[in-house]
Amino acid sequence: MIRAHKVRLNPTPEQEAYFRRASGTARFVYNWGLAEWKRHKAAHPGEKHGVMAVKKDFNALKGEQFPWVYAVAKDVAEGAFQNLGKALENYYASNNGKRQGAKMGFPHFKSKKNKRQSFRLNNDKIQVEGHNFRVPKLGWVNMAEELRFDGKIMGAVVSQTAERWHVSISVEVEPPTPMEFPKEFVGGDIGIKELLVLSDGKRYENQAPLRHELKHLKFLNRQLSRRKVGSERWYKAKRQLEVIHGRIVNRRADHIHKMTTDVARTYRIIGMEDLFPKGMIRNRHLALSLSDAAFGEIKRQMLYKKEWFGGQVVLVDRFFPSSRRCSVCGHVNAEIKLDEREWTCANCGTHHLRDDNAACNIEQEIKRILGFTPVVATSGIKARGRGVRPRCAAVPVEARISKRSLLST
Ligand SMILES: [Zn+2]
Structure with missing residues (x-):
């Protein structure tokens, strides 16, 4: 390797x-x-x-x-x-x-x-x-x-x-010896508001380094445009701009590296949406936020770090309705808008935080892809027995019924 x-x-x-x-x-x-x-x-x-x-x-x-x-x-x-x-x-x-x-x-x-x-x-x-x-x-x-x-x-x-x-x-280097992961599965919702929300409730903020320096950059760009091209003062302004851009790049890289390493070492199997950042950046309202969030980079790092540490990344099809599906009953809420951070399921009445619900959906989806659906039901029932409502208790209704009938016999 x-x-x-x-x-x-x-x-x-x-x-x-x-x-x-x-x-x-x-x-x-x-x-x-x-x-x-x-x-x-x-x-x-x-x-x-x-x-x-x-x-x-x-x-x-x-x-x-x-x-x-x-x-x-x-x-x-x-x-x-x-x-x-x-x-x-x-x-x-x-x-x-x-x-x-x-x-x-x-x-x-x-x-x-x-x-x-x-x-x-x-x-x-x-x-x-x-x-x-x-x-x-x-x-x-x-x-x-x-x-x-x-x-x-x-x-x-x-x-x-x-x-x-x-x-x-x-x-x-020698391939690393397989490590023990503290946790087995996780679904992660990548977003702009928060860079990553995991299905167990862990969240990573979006530090938005570009947005933070925007004023500063505008000021320096104006200064540069007012100076005589090629003059000593022009070069000075140009260098200053480069330093700020370099700082933004470093901050973003540092934050994303720490986050992906942390996640890759904690969970054996990680579910993520297979986003298509190039296509999304064409939406100019989102472009600035998206380049700050660097979705493509998160995916790239997660994939290669999972190769180092072992385990697996499972990519969920980008048409999977992770934000619109209720993770408790599976009802799909077609009306939900991009700026709605919270919503209530019309079918089962569960109140959802948008990103947390999406992360739970992604976790369920990768378990389905990997053929682990019955395991979800078992862990859900166990957790309920201890009086704790699991974060991602949501299981397909059929699975829950069949498990319960299994237990009663
Ligand atoms: Zn529901």
Whole structure:
């Protein structure tokens, strides 16, 4: 199993200059390779000339035409070709239906103006010792913390976001020994009001970092637009904006990471709705709140963390009426609106908190999917026997009746 640890770097100004040069080299090589690949494909249609062949052409030319690539590690160009190969492969796999997810576009040329610049290093050149990380042709760079994992280093990507440099180191680790989970099942309702509400009543707030900084961002954007483009003061305002954006990203990531780790370690089987954030963001009234909530990221993290810790994520179809169904009697309330936080079931009279009810529905649904429905009834009856009304006591009526008749015989 491969796990990656992303660590902040504390480079000296000279090291930063090297990073910039290496990122520039990676970008140049990627773009050169893409242009060359396209040129060859147009000039000799049908002829096979893959990224490996383009790389060979590059290596033959570089001494004469691009001698400056020797200023940085050899892996930088190598890594750029690797990325290009992967991008083209993903594009074709996606268009042949061999790759899941939304259709991917053809690889773009990389822009110098892109905020995220990066370069890749290969495994056999990387050394890590305590707080230090060794880059070929540069030397040791200080890391803000030690590498979290033990094992064979598979590769590293050095990247810059908003003035800060990070290294993400991939390590081949032993699969973890299966852990004991304190709780078996949970349904989770992901939302805007609260980021996550679980069927046992646990809730995680939505800290909405973007919404919090909105005023500040507006102010800085106005300042930037009033300054002369390219002036010292313009750059200063631009840097300030980048810092705020970086802070928002970090806060969001930190909160979501803590939440998903917590949930993934507590419950063996987690039910979630298979939401489609890209489609939802098109609703512009919700767009801001949704990017703060980062639904797609929650799902992604939950899936890979369950792979680490064991257990399972069960995704419930996004057309399952989790918010509209009464978790006690199964009645579907078609009238419920998006802003109704509470409602009363017209059929059985139960008063529901919208998100809690949805979480309970999701829990019931995954139990149904996994074929656990009778177990719900048993636990419901047990809990009632102790005089505690279980949170998700709701079971299909037929199941409850059959259990009761079973007990009475
Ligand atoms: Zn009801």
